[in-house]
Amino acid sequence: MKTKKPIKPYYRFNNEVLKSLDENWTRASDHAKILTVDNQKTIKGAKYGYKTLGIHFAPFTLSGQNICPWASKGCAAACLNTAGRGIFESIQKARIKKTQDFQTNRNKFLARLYREISNEIRAAEKAKIKLAFRLNLTSDLQFEKIALNHKSEQSIIHTFKDIQFYDYTKGKRRYEAYLSGADSFPKNYHLTYSRAETSKLDYLKGILKKGGNVAVAFQGIKKDEPMIKTYKGYPVIDGDINDLRFKDQRGSWIGLRSKGKAKKDKTGFAVNPKS
């Protein structure tokens, strides 16, 4: 008789967690999906055997509440929220609704997110592909500190401990805590610091020296032109090739070509690579 392969923990619905989510549970099919794959860079991850999914909230104060507490004027103005499908009004409205749902009924929102991630894990296992989740595609929320529900002390990132999560952040203290290995950051969560026009070069170099990575938007490098190799004495990784930031060599800039509104940036958010 054929013996059944044991199912790894978290590679199917975790009944214990689902039981505790019951009171917040509504069928995922009743709603638009929380997770999306429409970000061009996440699609590029497929070439490397990864399916990456994330959440497009309405960034900064667009929903009525600020979900990017460390945003600068420059990044808020150049935010990729309006790139790709974000140009459509219907998409913007859906992102605002999603953000408001998250703010007003968090338990229910996280219950749905839990179910969507579980479904993705099951499908990925069948398809033999790896998964990575970027919950802050257009936000800067401290997901590692948001408990899955009132009965749990763990975040959704802690709960899916075998799955890779990653984000960019502009939060200095948040990033410093991450770099110092603070307990609040689970091992399956990777963060890249994101430079703003207000960032001091010495501070950014300090991050690189400690083995952190810093994303920087460069002006004037065209889509088909190669990324510069070094900047201010540190190596540059072409961040447009894919969005798998957790694979990056430590102590590197993550060079991004200015896109959309950032091409016309005058705040200093996007820098001249020769500066």
Ligand code: SF4
């Ligand atoms: S912090 Fe990130 S998501 Fe928020 S406004 Fe700035 S660039 Fe956009």
